[in-house]
Amino acid sequence: MKPIRTFAIALAALLVLTALSYGVSLLALGPLGTPIALSVAGVKVLVVALVFMELRHAGPINWIIASITILFVTILCLGLISDVLYR
Amino acid sequence: MNEESDKRLWEHFGDLTVQKRALRMGMWLFIASEVLLFTGLFALYTGYRAEYGQQFAEAIGHNNALLGTINTAVLLVSSFTMAAAIALLAAGRRTLSLAALGATWTLGLAFLVIKGFEYSHHFEQGIYPGAHYRFAELPGEGAQVTFTLYFLMTGLHAFHMIIGLGVVAWMALRVWRRRTTAEYHVDLEMSGLYWHLVDSIWIFLWPLFYLLQ
Numbered sequence: 001m002k003p004i005r006t007f008a009i010a011l012a013a014l015l016v017l018t019a020l021s022y023g024v025s026l027l028a029l030g031p032l033g034t035p036i037a038l039s040v041a042g043v044k045v046l047v048v049a050l051v052f053m054e055l056r057h058a059g060p061i062n063w064i065i066a067s068i069t070i071l072f073v074t075i076l077c078l079g080l081i082s083d084v085l086y087r
Numbered sequence: 088m089n090e091e092s093d094k095r096l097w098e099h100f101g102d103l104t105v106q107k108r109a110l111r112m113g114m115w116l117f118i119a120s121e122v123l124l125f126t127g128l129f130a131l132y133t134g135y136r137a138e139y140g141q142q143f144a145e146a147i148g149h150n151n152a153l154l155g156t157i158n159t160a161v162l163l164v165s166s167f168t169m170a171a172a173i174a175l176l177a178a179g180r181r182t183l184s185l186a187a188l189g190a191t192w193t194l195g196l197a198f199l200v201i202k203g204f205e206y207s208h209h210f211e212q213g214i215y216p217g218a219h220y221r222f223a224e225l226p227g228e229g230a231q232v233t234f235t236l237y238f239l240m241t242g243l244h245a246f247h248m249i250i251g252l253g254v255v256a257w258m259a260l261r262v263w264r265r266r267t268t269a270e271y272h273v274d275l276e277m278s279g280l281y282w283h284l285v286d287s288i289w290i291f292l293w294p295l296f297y298l299l300q
Contacts, residue, residue, distance in 0.1 A: 003174035011167040025298035037294035045287045052170040053283045062115045069119040073126050084137040
């Protein structure tokens with residue numbers, strides 16, 4: 001079945017990314033570790049949303065809801081990062 | 088329109104297609120509100136981490152990264168079985184769909200068992216949230232704050248998992264009784280969205296509380 005195959009490929013990718021993230025954490029890269037770990041997590045959530053949650057086929061209204069959510073989260077994160085870096 | 092579809096259709100919707108779309112959109116709005124709730128807690132994490140630096144990292148270094156990673160894999164596989172359960176039901180493979188729901192439920196329970204094992208290990212060492220914290224190895228205020236936040240965020244996530252187990256069991260019962268069918272299973276789709284949301288939150292909790300030491 002085609003959808004199941006797509007889900008299986010997504011799962012394989014997610015598990016590889018998890019192993020990658022764990023491996024990178026063992027290297028103890030210091031300040032680089034945080035952006036790498038969070039970027040990998042972001043990619044994983046994108047895979048979950050697009051494939052498992054079928055956001056690909058969810059239609060324009062749900063895309064708008066998802067985009068606005070990401071926008072709000074980004075605004076908060078930018079504020080936080082600028083506070084932490086330039087206090 | 089036959090009698091069966093009349094029963095499924097709520098009176099304020101024109102037809103089942105409109106009802107399905109409205110329910111899916113409502114679910115995405117709910118997911119948006121959940122994301123913003125957890126974003127607030129992630130903001131708290133960032134603030135405390137900036138404030139306590141070394142103490143915060145040492146407290147996280149005390150968590151068992153291997154158990155956390157196993158739990159991440161368990162949840163990812165459970166998301167796969169959940170997505171598969173919906174696709175299988177839609178394709179008319181009802182028995183296989185039920186099996187996939189059973190697998191999802193079992194994996195969800197496995198996650199909670201592992202988490203409970205971790206919590207009980209923390210409690211043995213005197214790692215409790217808030218004022219009850221008395222872990223001799225890391226006595227600092229920063230470690231206390233870190234573990235309190237850890238209990239709050241993973242606890243709220245575990246609470247979502249418990250709700251998820253109830254929802255998955257309920258959906259399995261509905262599929263079993265043929266209330267949720269290949270033709271109309273928007274309730275199972277919404278449950279799937281919820282399950283994947285809870286998985287997505289853990290995808291961020293895992294590096295923050297296990298990897299970034």
